[in-house]
Amino acid sequence: MTIHRRKFITALGAGAVASTAGCTQLGGGGDGGSEGGDNQPSVAGETLTLTTTTSTYDTGLLDAIHTDFEEMYGVTVDAVAQGTGAALESARNGDADVVMVHARGLEDEFLRNGYGVNRRDLMFNDFVIVGPESDPAGVQGMDSATDALTAIAEAEAAFVSRGDNSGTHTKELNLWEAAGTEPGGDWYQEIGAGMGEALNNANQQGAYTLSDRGTFISQRSEIDLTILVQGPIEDGPEILANPYGVMAVNPGVHDNANYDLAMAYIGWITSPETQDAISDYQSNGEQLFFPEAVSENPDFQQYVPQGWSSDSSDE
């Protein structure tokens, strides 16, 4: 019975969104909405579409915190886990209201092209280089990620690459570039799959791979891989930092984007309470994400593409 009732409510909600979609633009600051009753915010019944990365979704973080937002506003959050590249592409096509991803270069391009507005730094964790305990390339304990990759390339030890234009894949390619090594050959395998599959693939063949710490922790009990090069959370190199950002889709480009709800979401997820909830979220007894939205210091660079300044000739 719960299934049926739930579906009915969903259908009601979807119908309400469809039927009021046109009004939202005109009504702005109207009389508080009719469908939700007097005590409900006027957004009640609307749906917010969030496209995001597999790491935020697969670790269970979003399901754990979203209930709070849904209850606060009486709305539904549709979280679509796609990987950074695909999440931004969906938003570019106007199929999302808000995006949460982790590849600053791609986010900046998205901002520069006018698709995203109001970017905030959200949280971070880090990447780690994992591999078999036998460690054929001898990278254990190295404090340089690029040296470790160079060693893996020189030993031609098996390395599994996501190969899916995700944030992790983007980071991996940046690392190879920083190491001055062009990966290739039988030992380097692009599998075109998510982080969990990549970890399992690497586990099966005793290969190295680059993983975000969160996904690795949530799967560690099922695989034999171990962390060989730590990220900055455990005093590893800063280059392995993994910052997540959140942005609203520009309503000037896509006028059907649910901009006010997207901004409500960004306000909520960067609030001290939600940042605490992110901090408290654990998997296998370990914290997965470290909030960084709440700060005493003004961090202007979070709002603009990295390195942008109003004095520069750029734009």
Next chain:
Amino acid sequence: MPIEPVAQLLSPFLDLPFRDGYVWSIIYVSLYVSVTAVALSTLFSVPVAVMIGFSEFPGKGVVKSVINTGMGFPSVVVGLLVLFAVSNQGPLGSLELVFTREAMIMSQFVLATPPITAISLAAVSGVDDGVRDAARALGGTRLDAALVVLKEARYGIATAILAGFGRAVSEVGSVLIVGGNITSADGISKTRTLTTAIQLEARQGQYETAMILGAVLVALVLTVNAVVVHFGDGGVNR
């Protein structure tokens, strides 16, 4: 509804790593999307198959080839085409269908139509011409003749519908793209089907739970097949 007691009976097996109602909601979405798509496709495909089967025209062979080719159309490509259509940028963008069950039904309709049409066409064509001639000779209209042929071909058409259902319920590529594999935060499916749930588990390396869901999918297809075959046989015995 018998679903509650069955749920309780199976819960020791099904609830393992999942939240309450999760498995049932994805089964529901799988069935809702695939059954609707196949029903719509059947309403479209069977008349088309009868029309093609009953008429002779130049290029009939080409039409058949096109339909047969459609059976092998990759579901991911269908998903991308439907996504282009329903995306905000696409021709149907104003309907806001992206990441909805309706979009999933559209893509599964496209996937199920070629096999249903092709197998129905083969079934209709296989009915002895004498049956149709007899119907006409007894004073029947073209519609009467068509109904008689459909009755003769019903087992083949049931097979066609099952083939279409099998294609729809088991494909993962298109529903993942146009549906988005969404559940609510409390674990009730909105656009997550059994296949996309399996894909999600596999992505996370949870191969065991993926296999459990796979077994559920097989059981579901088996049940639907048994029901359809039962009705098919019932018709024969009558």
